[in-house]
Amino acid sequence: MPKFAANLTMMFNELPFLDRFEAAAKAGFKYVEYLWPYEFPAAELKAKLDQFGLKQVLFNTAAGDISQGEWGLSAIPNREAEARRDIDQALEYALVLGCPTVHIMAAVVPEGESRQAYKQTFVENVRYASEKFKPHGINICLEALSPEVKPNYLLKSQFDTLEIVEWVDRDNVFVQLDYFHAQNVDGNLSRLTDRLRGKFCHIQIASVPNRHEPDEGEINYQYIFDKLDEMGYQGYVGCEYKPRGETVAGLGWFEKYK
Numbered sequence: 001m002p003k004f005a006a007n008l009t010m011m012f013n014e015l016p017f018l019d020r021f022e023a024a025a026k027a028g029f030k031y032v033e034y035l036w037p038y039e040f041p042a043a044e045l046k047a048k049l050d051q052f053g054l055k056q057v058l059f060n061t062a063a064g065d066i067s068q069g070e071w072g073l074s075a076i077p078n079r080e081a082e083a084r085r086d087i088d089q090a091l092e093y094a095l096v097l098g099c100p101t102v103h104i105m106a107a108v109v110p111e112g113e114s115r116q117a118y119k120q121t122f123v124e125n126v127r128y129a130s131e132k133f134k135p136h137g138i139n140i141c142l143e144a145l146s147p148e149v150k151p152n153y154l155l156k157s158q159f160d161t162l163e164i165v166e167w168v169d170r171d172n173v174f175v176q177l178d179y180f181h182a183q184n185v186d187g188n189l190s191r192l193t194d195r196l197r198g199k200f201c202h203i204q205i206a207s208v209p210n211r212h213e214p215d216e217g218e219i220n221y222q223y224i225f226d227k228l229d230e231m232g233y234q235g236y237v238g239c240e241y242k243p244r245g246e247t248v249a250g251l252g253w254f255e256k257y258k
C-alpha cells in the first residue's frame, strides 16, 4: 500500500501553515511534505512533527526571488555560490527535521539563454549536494515541471530529468516522479513508470487536468498504485493537489488507505 504524505503547502490551506500538521494527523496521515520550511526555525517545525506523530518526507531547496520569476537557482550559471548556500541550508533543515529526501530546484531558463549551460551548472551543483548529503544518508530528487505550471523551467519531460540524473551519476540522486506533470507532458504513465524503474525515489499525485484529488480526471490512480505495489516501490507518495473545496471533505479517496 502506498505511503501517502499530505502536502501541507497545497492541502489544509484553509488553516494557517503551522496548524496544518495537526489537521493532517487528524485526517489520518503519518507523513507530510511541503515546498519550503525556511520561514520557520527547523526546531519549531520538528516540534510540530513530533507533537502529532508525523514524519517529514520531502521539502525543496529555496526558490530564489519568486517575484522576479525565479524558481530555483541551482541551474543558473555564475550563481553557484548562492545555489550552494541554499543547498547547505537545506541540509541543515533536513538534519533537524529527519527528512530523508530533498528536492533540488533547477531554474527557469530565460528566453535566449543556453539550456546546455544551465544543464551543466545544474549537474555540478547537484554533484556538490550529493557529496554533502551522502554521509547523512539523505537522497536528492529532481523534478520536471509542465510548462502550463512553470513555463521555461529547465526540466519539462521526465526524460529531461532522467538525462540529468544519469549525467550526475551518483547513487543518492533520483527522479521525483510527479504524475500530474508527467501526464501533461509525457503521458503513457504505465510504460513511463516501467522505464523509470529504480530511478525515482519520490512520487507526487494529483488529478489531470485540474490538479485536484486523485479520484477524478483522466488518470486511473488505483491502477497506478497497484502497479507501484507490484513493483515493490517503498518510497512515499506526496498528495500535491489543490483540494476542490475543504480539504477533509475531499479525502474520501484516502479512507481505504488510512
Ligand SMILES: O=C(O)C(=O)[C@@H](O)CO
Pocket: 035, 060, 103, 143, 145, 149, 178, 181, 204, 240
Ligand atoms: O510544482 C510541483 O510539482 C512541485 O513539486 C514543487 O515542489 C516544485 O515546483
Ligand SMILES: [Mg+2]
Pocket: 143, 178, 204, 240
Ligand atoms: Mg510536484
